[in-house]
Amino acid sequence: EAQVTQNPRYLITVTGKKLTVTCSQNMNHEYMSWYRQDPGLGLRQIYYSMNVEVTDKGDVPEGYKVSRKEKRNFPLILESPSPNQTSLYFCASSSTYMPYNSPLHFGNGTRLTVT
Protein backbone atom coordinates (compact mmCIF):
# COMPACT_ATOMS: atom_id res chain seq x y z
CA GLU A 1 0.00 0.00 0.00
CA ALA A 2 1.31 3.43 -0.99
CA GLN A 3 1.85 5.46 2.13
CA VAL A 4 3.83 7.94 4.17
CA THR A 5 4.77 6.49 7.56
CA GLN A 6 5.68 8.61 10.54
CA ASN A 7 6.91 7.44 13.90
CA PRO A 8 6.13 7.82 16.68
CA ARG A 9 2.45 8.80 16.61
CA TYR A 10 2.65 10.35 20.06
CA LEU A 11 5.67 11.67 21.94
CA ILE A 12 5.98 13.40 25.27
CA THR A 13 9.41 14.70 26.17
CA VAL A 14 11.16 17.26 28.33
CA THR A 15 12.81 20.50 27.34
CA GLY A 16 16.28 20.06 25.89
CA LYS A 17 16.19 16.33 25.22
CA LYS A 18 17.07 15.68 21.59
CA LEU A 19 14.52 13.76 19.58
CA THR A 20 13.96 12.51 16.05
CA VAL A 21 10.67 11.94 14.26
CA THR A 22 11.07 9.54 11.38
CA CYS A 23 9.29 9.73 8.04
CA SER A 24 9.40 7.18 5.27
CA GLN A 25 7.53 6.94 1.97
CA ASN A 26 7.27 3.92 -0.33
CA MET A 27 6.16 5.74 -3.47
CA ASN A 28 9.59 6.75 -4.80
CA HIS A 29 8.59 10.40 -4.39
CA GLU A 30 11.18 13.09 -5.00
CA TYR A 31 9.59 15.83 -2.91
CA MET A 32 9.17 15.55 0.85
CA SER A 33 8.19 18.13 3.41
CA TRP A 34 7.50 18.63 7.11
CA TYR A 35 4.61 20.70 8.46
CA ARG A 36 3.41 21.61 11.90
CA GLN A 37 -0.23 22.23 12.62
CA ASP A 38 -1.31 24.52 15.44
CA PRO A 39 -4.81 25.73 16.36
CA GLY A 40 -5.69 28.94 14.55
CA LEU A 41 -2.51 28.86 12.47
CA GLY A 42 -3.12 26.05 10.03
CA LEU A 43 -0.37 23.95 8.50
CA ARG A 44 2.99 25.67 8.30
CA GLN A 45 5.96 24.32 6.45
CA ILE A 46 9.12 23.63 8.45
CA TYR A 47 11.53 22.19 5.88
CA TYR A 48 11.27 20.59 2.50
CA SER A 49 13.45 18.49 0.22
CA MET A 50 13.33 18.34 -3.55
CA ASN A 51 15.55 15.27 -3.77
CA VAL A 52 18.35 13.38 -2.04
CA GLU A 53 20.82 15.72 -0.33
CA VAL A 54 18.70 18.77 -1.29
CA THR A 55 16.90 20.43 1.61
CA ASP A 56 15.63 23.94 2.21
CA LYS A 57 13.90 25.98 4.88
CA GLY A 58 10.19 26.51 4.92
CA ASP A 59 8.33 29.17 6.85
CA VAL A 60 9.14 28.08 10.41
CA PRO A 61 12.52 26.28 10.40
CA GLU A 62 13.94 27.61 13.69
CA GLY A 63 14.73 24.85 16.15
CA TYR A 64 14.52 22.05 13.60
CA LYS A 65 16.93 20.11 11.40
CA VAL A 66 16.33 17.63 8.62
CA SER A 67 18.36 15.34 6.42
CA ARG A 68 17.72 13.49 3.17
CA LYS A 69 20.35 10.84 2.76
CA GLU A 70 18.00 8.42 1.00
CA LYS A 71 15.05 9.13 -1.23
CA ARG A 72 12.53 7.37 0.99
CA ASN A 73 13.48 8.87 4.37
CA PHE A 74 13.21 12.41 5.68
CA PRO A 75 13.68 12.57 9.46
CA LEU A 76 12.89 15.67 11.50
CA ILE A 77 15.34 16.41 14.29
CA LEU A 78 14.78 18.62 17.30
CA GLU A 79 18.20 19.13 18.87
CA SER A 80 16.91 20.94 21.96
CA PRO A 81 13.11 20.87 22.06
CA SER A 82 11.23 23.66 23.78
CA PRO A 83 7.58 23.91 24.89
CA ASN A 84 6.72 26.15 21.90
CA GLN A 85 7.46 23.16 19.68
CA THR A 86 4.51 21.31 21.16
CA SER A 87 2.42 20.68 18.07
CA LEU A 88 1.02 18.16 15.60
CA TYR A 89 3.60 17.35 12.95
CA PHE A 90 2.97 15.99 9.47
CA CYS A 91 5.35 14.61 6.93
CA ALA A 92 4.23 14.75 3.30
CA SER A 93 5.53 13.72 -0.09
CA SER A 94 4.70 14.15 -3.75
CA SER A 95 5.99 12.63 -6.93
CA THR A 96 7.70 15.73 -8.28
CA TYR A 97 9.48 18.69 -6.77
CA MET A 98 6.69 20.85 -8.10
CA PRO A 99 3.77 19.88 -5.89
CA TYR A 100 1.26 21.40 -8.29
CA ASN A 101 1.88 18.48 -10.62
CA SER A 102 0.72 16.02 -8.02
CA PRO A 103 -0.93 16.60 -4.67
CA LEU A 104 0.81 15.96 -1.40
CA HIS A 105 0.37 12.66 0.40
CA PHE A 106 0.43 13.09 4.16
CA GLY A 107 1.54 10.82 6.96
CA ASN A 108 -0.75 10.19 9.93
CA GLY A 109 0.90 12.80 12.10
CA THR A 110 3.03 12.89 15.24
CA ARG A 111 1.62 14.66 18.26
CA LEU A 112 4.55 16.07 20.20
CA THR A 113 4.33 17.50 23.71
CA VAL A 114 7.37 19.20 25.23
CA THR A 115 7.14 19.88 28.95
Place this chain on the structure above:
Amino acid sequence: EDKVVQSPLSLVVHEGDTVTLNCSYEVTNFRSLLWYKQEKKAPTFLFMLTSSGIEKKSGRLSSILDKKELFSILNITATQTGDSAIYLCAVEEDAYNTDKLIFGTGTRLQVFP
Protein backbone atom coordinates in the same frame (compact mmCIF):
# COMPACT_ATOMS: atom_id res chain seq x y z
CA GLU B 1 1.63 39.01 2.77
CA ASP B 2 0.32 35.88 1.10
CA LYS B 3 -2.64 34.37 2.87
CA VAL B 4 -5.48 31.90 2.59
CA VAL B 5 -8.65 32.53 4.58
CA GLN B 6 -11.36 29.96 5.10
CA SER B 7 -14.87 30.50 6.34
CA PRO B 8 -16.75 29.63 8.34
CA LEU B 9 -14.38 28.41 11.04
CA SER B 10 -16.90 25.87 12.17
CA LEU B 11 -20.19 24.49 10.91
CA VAL B 12 -22.72 22.18 12.56
CA VAL B 13 -25.44 20.63 10.41
CA HIS B 14 -27.81 17.69 10.30
CA GLU B 15 -27.53 14.77 7.95
CA GLY B 16 -29.03 15.57 4.59
CA ASP B 17 -28.18 19.26 4.69
CA THR B 18 -26.11 20.91 1.97
CA VAL B 19 -23.08 22.93 3.02
CA THR B 20 -20.82 25.43 1.28
CA LEU B 21 -17.29 26.04 2.50
CA ASN B 22 -15.40 29.12 1.37
CA CYS B 23 -11.76 29.79 0.67
CA SER B 24 -10.38 33.17 -0.37
CA TYR B 25 -6.75 33.86 -1.10
CA GLU B 26 -4.15 36.49 -1.78
CA VAL B 27 -0.95 35.13 -3.28
CA THR B 28 1.57 36.64 -5.60
CA ASN B 29 2.00 33.90 -8.21
CA PHE B 30 -0.97 31.55 -8.14
CA ARG B 31 -0.57 28.05 -9.55
CA SER B 32 -3.40 25.98 -8.13
CA LEU B 33 -5.83 25.59 -5.26
CA LEU B 34 -6.28 22.32 -3.41
CA TRP B 35 -8.87 20.99 -1.00
CA TYR B 36 -8.05 18.39 1.63
CA LYS B 37 -10.21 16.53 4.14
CA GLN B 38 -8.69 15.92 7.56
CA GLU B 39 -10.39 13.45 9.83
CA LYS B 40 -8.54 12.19 12.85
CA LYS B 41 -5.22 11.86 11.15
CA ALA B 42 -3.66 12.60 7.78
CA PRO B 43 -5.21 15.17 5.44
CA THR B 44 -6.44 13.38 2.35
CA PHE B 45 -6.59 15.00 -1.06
CA LEU B 46 -9.98 15.95 -2.52
CA PHE B 47 -9.53 18.34 -5.46
CA MET B 48 -6.98 20.37 -7.31
CA LEU B 49 -8.24 23.38 -9.27
CA THR B 50 -6.19 25.38 -11.71
CA SER B 51 -8.70 26.87 -14.12
CA SER B 52 -11.41 29.34 -13.37
CA GLY B 53 -15.03 28.33 -13.73
CA ILE B 54 -14.47 24.61 -14.18
CA GLU B 55 -16.23 22.51 -11.58
CA LYS B 56 -14.53 19.46 -10.15
CA LYS B 57 -16.92 16.84 -8.85
CA SER B 58 -16.59 13.64 -6.89
CA GLY B 59 -19.81 12.08 -5.69
CA ARG B 60 -21.55 14.50 -3.35
CA LEU B 61 -18.58 16.86 -3.26
CA SER B 62 -17.90 19.55 -5.80
CA SER B 63 -15.63 22.55 -6.02
CA ILE B 64 -15.15 25.54 -8.25
CA LEU B 65 -12.52 28.23 -8.53
CA ASP B 66 -12.93 31.91 -9.40
CA LYS B 67 -9.50 33.30 -10.25
CA LYS B 68 -10.85 36.77 -10.90
CA GLU B 69 -12.43 37.12 -7.47
CA LEU B 70 -9.73 34.96 -5.82
CA PHE B 71 -11.87 32.38 -4.10
CA SER B 72 -13.06 28.83 -4.22
CA ILE B 73 -16.03 27.02 -2.74
CA LEU B 74 -16.44 23.42 -1.71
CA ASN B 75 -20.00 22.11 -1.76
CA ILE B 76 -21.17 18.98 -0.03
CA THR B 77 -24.72 17.87 -0.75
CA ALA B 78 -26.80 15.41 1.29
CA THR B 79 -24.25 15.44 4.09
CA GLN B 80 -23.55 12.30 6.11
CA THR B 81 -21.96 11.82 9.51
CA GLY B 82 -18.86 10.53 7.70
CA ASP B 83 -18.38 13.98 6.21
CA SER B 84 -17.50 15.29 9.67
CA ALA B 85 -13.93 16.54 9.40
CA ILE B 86 -11.76 19.60 9.05
CA TYR B 87 -11.64 20.78 5.46
CA LEU B 88 -8.40 22.45 4.47
CA CYS B 89 -7.86 24.77 1.56
CA ALA B 90 -4.32 25.31 0.25
CA VAL B 91 -3.03 27.55 -2.48
CA GLU B 92 0.07 26.66 -4.43
CA GLU B 93 2.33 29.58 -5.18
CA ASP B 94 5.10 29.70 -7.75
CA ALA B 95 7.98 30.53 -5.44
CA TYR B 96 11.67 31.09 -6.12
CA ASN B 97 12.98 27.58 -6.82
CA THR B 98 10.02 25.43 -6.00
CA ASP B 99 6.34 25.74 -5.44
CA LYS B 100 5.00 26.54 -2.03
CA LEU B 101 1.72 25.53 -0.43
CA ILE B 102 -0.04 28.05 1.77
CA PHE B 103 -2.73 26.51 3.94
CA GLY B 104 -5.81 28.06 5.45
CA THR B 105 -6.73 27.27 9.03
CA GLY B 106 -9.56 25.01 7.96
CA THR B 107 -13.32 24.72 8.42
CA ARG B 108 -14.50 22.21 11.00
CA LEU B 109 -17.67 20.50 9.81
CA GLN B 110 -19.77 18.44 12.19
CA VAL B 111 -22.68 16.46 10.80
CA PHE B 112 -25.17 15.08 13.29
CA PRO B 113 -27.71 12.32 12.61
